[in-house]
Amino acid sequence: MNTSTQPRPRTRRRRNFTLRQLKLFEAVVRTGSFTRTAEELLLTQPAVSNQIKQLEDQIGAPLFEHIGRKIFPTEIGRELAHFSRDMFSRIDEFENLLDDIKGLHHGTLNVAVVSTAEYFAPYLLARFCAQHPGITVNLDVTNRNSLLKQLAENTPDMAIMGVPPDDADLVAQSFMPNPLVVVAAPRHPLATIRNIPIERVLKERFIIRERGSGTRDAFERFLLQQGERLHQSMEMSSNEAIKHAVMAGLGLGVVSLHTLEMELKLGRIAVVDLAGFPLERHWHLVHRNGKRFSLAAQALKTFILTEASTAPPTLPKPKRSPKSAPPPEHQGKASQSVLFCKKEPKNSF
């Protein structure tokens, strides 16, 4: 008989699942299919099912549920997917560290950027890779919401976005202006008027980005601050679609100046001279706090922070003379001749 009053230490059975099983499980979650996982990992479909079954036996709970012809991770499956991603990213960090210790200045970096950054990020990477031919950089282009999710899961080495969230777990450094402008087709009546008050443009239809986009978020916050709202709007989920819709005469668009280089050069789009615009924003380089950078990642971070600012986007000089005088309350506000602040403005969108 055990007379001891001391609680016995709880012994936990260690589960014997392997890295290989977790890799395979992660692929099934990512592809949503046993068959596609088998193709990707050059296995047979029964081999994949068998490994997942063994993993489920070890864990003691199902990891997937079948609904119709699709499979979805169960709650435990989602938790395991989160844990696996975290673990594989730590293993990647360790491999990069090993490379550095061995003095190998090469490796693979994963950079995630919001969609608007696709207009400059590849150029930056091309310059970086020309200096570091041994480094491969994978670029994932997504919108702000999905990028925040990736940062929470610690998947990218670093990310580029407009406004970083106020999160103590993230480090954000601003490196280049990201002015937001309102655009119109060159034949649009507002295209040749100077210093237009906001109330006037809001009579027009606006083509704006999808929910979750940083561009849209910044524009909505600007309107809120002005006590205004859009009366007529249409949503499009890419900058290219918005520019084409504007050129086709569907309405006014709101985009970053970075997206317009070609159209402005060719005179296919006009920047509307709207009071209070361009909205002065900045690009930020963001990564997890305490992220262990490989030499390659550190080199890329330094490169972006120092090199990007050497070629910020600029607005074209207004060619036309003003058609109508601005109303007195808007005189002296920002016009196209005012480009970017050197410092981040207090009112950062």
Ligand code: PGA
């Ligand atoms: P977006 O983000 O491409 O998701 O609109 C751009 C930004 O935040 O400036």
